[in-house]
Amino acid sequence: MEYDYIVIGAGSAGLSFAALMEKKGHSVAVLEAHSIPGGCSSYFERDGFIFDAGATTLSGLKKGRPLYNLIQQLDLKLELTNIDPGIVSILPSQTVNRFKNFDQWMEELKTKFPDIDHRTLWTKFLKIENQGWNLSTTFKNIPLRSFKKISSFFNFKTLGAVGTLPALLKSVDQELISQKITDPEYLSMIDEMLFITAQNNRQDTPLLMGSMGLGYPDDTFYATGGMKAFAHAIASNCSNIFYRNKVQKIVPVVSGFEVVTNKGVYKSKKLISTIPLWNHVDLFEDQKIKDFYLNYPALNPDECWSAFMIYLTIPTDRNRSSLYYQIHTDVIPHCDTRSFFVSLSHPDDKVRSINGRQVVTISTHTRANVWLGLEIDDYKKKKAESAEYILNILKDKFQLQDNDLQNIVTGSPKSFIKYTNRYNGLVGGIPHSLKRNPMDFLIAKSPIENFYMLGDTQFPGQGIAAVVLGAQNLTEYLTN
Numbered sequence: 412m413e414y415d416y417i418v419i420g421a422g423s424a425g426l427s428f429a430a431l432m433e434k435k436g437h438s439v440a441v442l443e444a445h446s447i448p449g450g451c452s453s454y455f456e457r458d459g460f461i462f463d464a465g466a467t468t469l470s471g472l473k474k475g476r477p478l479y480n481l482i483q484q485l486d487l488k489l490e491l492t493n494i495d496p497g498i499v500s501i502l503p504s505q506t507v508n509r510f511k512n513f514d515q516w517m518e519e520l521k522t523k524f525p526d527i528d529h530r531t532l533w534t535k536f537l538k539i540e541n542q543g544w545n546l547s548t549t550f551k552n553i554p555l556r557s558f559k560k561i562s563s564f565f566n567f568k569t570l571g572a573v574g575t576l577p578a579l580l581k582s583v584d585q586e587l588i589s590q591k592i593t594d595p596e597y598l599s600m601i602d603e604m605l606f607i608t609a610q611n612n613r614q615d616t617p618l619l620m621g622s623m624g625l626g627y628p629d630d631t632f633y634a635t636g637g638m639k640a641f642a643h644a645i646a647s648n649c650s651n652i653f654y655r656n657k658v659q660k661i662v663p664v665v666s667g668f669e670v671v672t673n674k675g676v677y678k679s680k681k682l683i684s685t686i687p688l689w690n691h692v693d694l695f696e697d698q699k700i701k702d703f704y705l706n707y708p709a710l711n712p713d714e715c716w717s718a719f720m721i722y723l724t725i726p727t728d729r730n731r732s733s734l735y736y737q738i739h740t741d742v743i744p745h746c747d748t749r750s751f752f753v754s755l756s757h758p759d760d761k762v763r764s765i766n767g768r769q770v771v772t773i774s775t776h777t778r779a780n781v782w783l784g785l786e787i788d789d790y791k792k793k794k795a796e797s798a799e800y801i802l803n804i805l806k807d808k809f810q811l812q813d814n815d816l817q818n819i820v821t822g823s824p825k826s827f828i829k830y831t832n833r834y835n836g837l838v839g840g841i842p843h844s845l846k847r848n849p850m851d852f853l854i855a856k857s858p859i860e861n862f863y864m865l866g867d868t869q870f871p872g873q874g875i876a877a878v879v880l881g882a883q884n885l886t887e888y889l890t891n
């Protein structure tokens with residue numbers, strides 16, 4: 412059968428695009444290598460518990476933002492709970508609650524860091540964050556493929572958005588310095604929050620993306636059933652998802668594309684790929700196309716992260732103030748940032764939090780090359796060292812005993828290769844960096860006619876909200 416569109420990958424980007432296009436009346440097939448949907452926002456089931464495998468939080472749910480729009484567009488049946496505080500930073504000497512309400516957040520910061528003018532700083536972050544969302548929903552039709560699109564690009568809204576561009580050229584750190592902020596614990600709190608949103612530190616993260624990253628915890632939601640519920644809610648709008656179909660070759664033909672998987676050949680007029688940029692090099696035979704991906708300006712994989720993961724269950728405790736914690740530490744063995752992120756299932760989530768226990772996903776940044784190509788004993792030893800270090804701190808901060816920690820599983824870049832096929836297990840997209848030309852960031856072009864790319868290594872970038880926005884923008888582009 413020939414489809415209007417084939418989508419490679421049933422992650423958040425691919426599912427959203429496929430569901431939106433099918434709703435508009437197009438025939439769409441999704442080819443997915445794994446046996447379940449979700450990709451980096453997927454899940455696995457073990458011992459009766461449902462673990463979030465990568466992503467755990469949903470944001471971009473404020474009115475007009477991508478997930479709010481997606482839920483409306485597809486009428487998704489999701490039970491969402493706003494988590495407030497959206498993140499709790501457990502610093503070496505104190506704990507800081509990131510409240511949703513701006514005044515409450517300012518009060519919290521004033522109590523914890525009395526010598527800083529928080530209001531001036533965070534008012535600026537908030538203003539730039541709003542401008543950033545305006546910018547990313549305005550710059551839709553990238554690349555500009557026709558004269559009509561180019562002329563429609565220069566309108567009043569676009570010119571307004573262009574006013575935010577200076578924040579692309581300045582670092583978060585420059586802003587902090589200009590506001591004379593030097594408290595090391597405060598700076599470290601900002602740094603670690605930037606690592607989980609912009610994937611970079613304050614010195615190299617552009618103020619624009621940094622402000623959007625620092626703003627996300629006031630828009631943080633938990634989906635009952637976790638990422639399983641989220642992925643399946645979108646997947647239920649897609650009639651043709653072919654699981655266990657790993658795409659091995661893409662052949663451009665006169666009528667469109669032939670896509671070869673381990674199970675067969677699928678044909679379509681147009682093709683959308685949501686897999687990381689690096690993965691495309693091996694899918695094409697034409698050297699010119701291979702070269703395009705090899706020379707893509709954003710391609711340097713050495714600058715990108717993978718993740719070290721721990722999954723476990725702990726006894727339910729309703730007195731915890733949030734579901735999301737960032738615990739600051741010294742350097743974690745074989746990992747890179749100075750914190751780890753702890754996500755809990757909601758105590759009232761009867762699908763996941765069963766038998767009086769909450770399900771926990773812990774993640775931290777690591778470099779893929781630390782884990783790849785090791786002898787099995789060395790690999791296991793490294794995993795055990797990282798896990799032991801993290802779990803000892805978790806026990807201390809959450810006041811848990813050894814036997815409270817059960818159902819423990821660990822994951823590394825090798826796990827992401829196995830379950831998501833992502834090149835070298837790199838996840839989280841391409842770090843936002845001042846070293847990158849802003850135009851490279853904006854231009855999501857492909858070398859082939861009728862072949863489009865989406866996902867977290869493409870504009871508008873990282874996180875579920877961003878890849879969904881990419882899918883919404885492309886849907887609009889292709890149907891208008």
Ligand SMILES: Cc1cc2nc3c(=O)[nH]c(=O)nc-3n(C[C@H](O)[C@H](O)[C@H](O)COP(=O)(O)OP(=O)(O)OC[C@H]3O[C@@H](n4cnc5c(N)ncnc54)[C@H](O)[C@@H]3O)c2cc1C
Pocket residue numbers: 419420421422423424425442443444445448449450451452464465466467468469470656657658659685686690718774830831832833838839840865866867868873874875876878
């Ligand atoms: C540890 C961790 C924590 C995170 N936390 C959050 C969070 O809390 N909130 C948030 O918003 N974001 C979070 N993110 C980021 C978020 O998960 C990703 O940005 C998003 O899920 C990326 O979606 P995607 O569709 O672009 O790519 P993917 O999710 O990688 O989807 C690509 C899909 O393509 C499939 N595939 C790959 N190769 C092939 C092939 N050859 N043939 C067929 N199929 C193929 C894969 O199996 C996968 O299903 C987190 C990421 C990680 C790793």
